[in-house]
Amino acid sequence: MSAPIQRCKLCQTRSKSLLFSQLRYCNKSFSSSCKLNSATKHNQVEAWQPVIGLEIHAQIKANSKLFSRANTIFGGPTNSQVAFLDAALPGTLPVLNRRCVEAGVITALALGCQINKVSRFDRKHYFYADLPAGYQITQQNNAIANNGRFHYVQYGNKESDIREKAVTILQLQLEQDSGKSLHDDLDKQSLIDLNRAGCGLMEIVTAPEFHSGDEARSFVRDLRQLLVTLGTCDGKMSEGSLRVDANISVHKPGQPLGERAEVKNLNSLSSLKKTIEFEIKRQIAVIESGGRVINETRSFDLDTGETLPMRDKEVQLDYRFMPEPNLPPLRLYHRSDLKGAMHGDKVFIDDLEKNMPVLPQERRGNLMQNYGISMYKAAFIVTENLQDIYEELVSTRNVEAFTNFFINTVAARLLANELTLDQCPIPGKHIGYIYDQYKEENINLTVAEKLIDTLLADSSVDPKEHIRLENLWQINDVAQLTELCKTIIAENPKAVSKLKRGKDRAMNTLMASARKATGDRGNTRIINRIFKELIAQSEGRD
Numbered sequence: 001m002s003a004p005i006q007r008c009k010l011c012q013t014r015s016k017s018l019l020f021s022q023l024r025y026c027n028k029s030f031s032s033s034c035k036l037n038s039a040t041k042h043n044q045v046e047a048w049q050p051v052i053g054l055e056i057h058a059q060i061k062a063n064s065k066l067f068s069r070a071n072t073i074f075g076g077p078t079n080s081q082v083a084f085l086d087a088a089l090p091g092t093l094p095v096l097n098r099r100c101v102e103a104g105v106i107t108a109l110a111l112g113c114q115i116n117k118v119s120r121f122d123r124k125h126y127f128y129a130d131l132p133a134g135y136q137i138t139q140q141n142n143a144i145a146n147n148g149r150f151h152y153v154q155y156g157n158k159e160s161d162i163r164e165k166a167v168t169i170l171q172l173q174l175e176q177d178s179g180k181s182l183h184d185d186l187d188k189q190s191l192i193d194l195n196r197a198g199c200g201l202m203e204i205v206t207a208p209e210f211h212s213g214d215e216a217r218s219f220v221r222d223l224r225q226l227l228v229t230l231g232t233c234d235g236k237m238s239e240g241s242l243r244v245d246a247n248i249s250v251h252k253p254g255q256p257l258g259e260r261a262e263v264k265n266l267n268s269l270s271s272l273k274k275t276i277e278f279e280i281k282r283q284i285a286v287i288e289s290g291g292r293v294i295n296e297t298r299s300f301d302l303d304t305g306e307t308l309p310m311r312d313k314e315v316q317l318d319y320r321f322m323p324e325p326n327l328p329p330l331r332l333y334h335r336s337d338l339k340g341a342m343h344g345d346k347v348f349i350d351d352l353e354k355n356m357p358v359l360p361q362e363r364r365g366n367l368m369q370n371y372g373i374s375m376y377k378a379a380f381i382v383t384e385n386l387q388d389i390y391e392e393l394v395s396t397r398n399v400e401a402f403t404n405f406f407i408n409t410v411a412a413r414l415l416a417n418e419l420t421l422d423q424c425p426i427p428g429k430h431i432g433y434i435y436d437q438y439k440e441e442n443i444n445l446t447v448a449e450k451l452i453d454t455l456l457a458d459s460s461v462d463p464k465e466h467i468r469l470e471n472l473w474q475i476n477d478v479a480q481l482t483e484l485c486k487t488i489i490a491e492n493p494k495a496v497s498k499l500k501r502g503k504d505r506a507m508n509t510l511m512a513s514a515r516k517a518t519g520d521r522g523n524t525r526i527i528n529r530i531f532k533e534l535i536a537q538s539e540g541r542d
Contacts, residue, residue, distance in 0.1 A: 055244070162379065170206065
């Protein structure tokens with residue numbers, strides 16, 4: 001019997017990022033000189049080609065589970081939403097939920113997939129405590145849809161870096177979710193909650209066409225938005241209704257693909273990106289150090305920002321797939337397939353396609369075409385679900401000026417308060433009023449931002465009345481501001497001297513004093529001009 005593999009510790013220094021903070025492992029004999037940071041320098045990483053494929057598990061937004069009538073409300077009391085079928089009691093039979101089928105078809109259409117008019121369910125056998133039947137009903141071999149193409153937007157470091165990319169969707173299949181294990185470390189026991197067991201899932205499998213964590217994150221972000229727009233999944237990653245498995249490998253260009261590792265159950269966009277970035281560097285470090293990447297399942301540790309081994313996958317698991325004997329083939333139709341025949345409760349692809357909402361990609365295109373705004377701005381507005389209120393307000397205003405205000409002031413304040421449009425209490429007319437007052441220089445930008453924050457806290461506030469009561473009108477009187485600027489110049493001789501010597505940053509000192517003296521109500525454009533004129537006049541006298 002061969003000796004077990006002794007894995008070495010790949011140590012590395014702690015950095016500001018959580019991506020490299022503790023010890024990792026490879027398959028080489030132990031060597032204290034093997035360091036992750038030394039093997040993952042920037043130029044070495046660039047010499048490798050990462051390859052990433054994703055499996056997304058999206059819980060279908062439905063009132064009942066895939067094969068039972070049990071409720072699907074998140075956060076219900078433990079084991080309060082469990083039908084006999086979900087608990088795998090003998091003699092129970094599955095009944096397919098029509099809503100889940102329709103959600104699968106709608107999503108597949110939006111992803112540009114080929115809908116299979118005949119698909120089948122399989123049993124995937126494996127033992128786990130939260131899988132009562134000992135098997136999962138899924139669509140391993142004959143899925144509801146295949147061969148799609150989804151376009152997503154990847155942002156860059158600046159506006160001009162934005163790119164539209166596309167990825168192949170290999171398969172969309174329907175399957176049931178498992179339950180949830182609850183681990184009690186103090187009492188050293190695990191308990192099972194079956195509320196989630198049997199909930200309908202759409203598993204969306206991509207081709208391995210991503211090459212960075214940012215690409216994968218951008219795709220999942222746009223896919224999540226698509227699902228929410230369609231109403232087929234609520235997209236709440238924090239509640240587990242959208243989970244991602246990432247398959248990651250690295251190889252050098254021109255060489256065969258490397259061994260992949262799978263990281264399971266990623267439930268946020270940031271953890272997806274961090275996971276992939278860490279795993280790429282870890283695998284490069286293993287290979288550069290003479291080791292071999294193991295085909296294994298790993299998990300992501302949110303505290304350390306690292307991946308940890310869960311189980312070895314090098315030995316092929318025998319899931320003993322077999323056709324589900326209690327479910328007939330799933331058949332879908334077009335209206336033209338059944339001319340003159342009884343329709344019954346059949347699912348018609350063309351009916352679902354006809355009633356689909358406007359998709360995010362089309363919304364982006366409409367904004368760009370109708371208002372001439374950039375892809376970056378259109379993508380931002382659509383991604384943050386701000387299109388309706390934006391179009392309501394921009395139609396009667398200067399597009400470029402209002403768009404910049406809307407994104408940099410209104411949307412920025414929403415994001416700073418962790419709100420979406422659905423949670424934004426501010427009526428559109430109030431946003432329009434605040435913008436108009438700012439554009440006419442009746443208030444300045446600082447006051448506009450404070451007004452947005454005030455209305456976010458209390459939507460009943462009338463901005464016009466609030467400005468009057470708090471005396472927030474901008475001070476535009478040149479004579480008043482000139483006297484103020486003269487006083488500030490006299491009180492800041494060092495800053496004035498620096499300005500005269502060409503050190504323009506000294507103007508910040510004078511402007512800060514002016515903002516303080518006016519309570520942030522002075523017209524900064526006029527104040528800046530007055531300062532420059534007064535200092536130029538004093539230079540002439542000197």
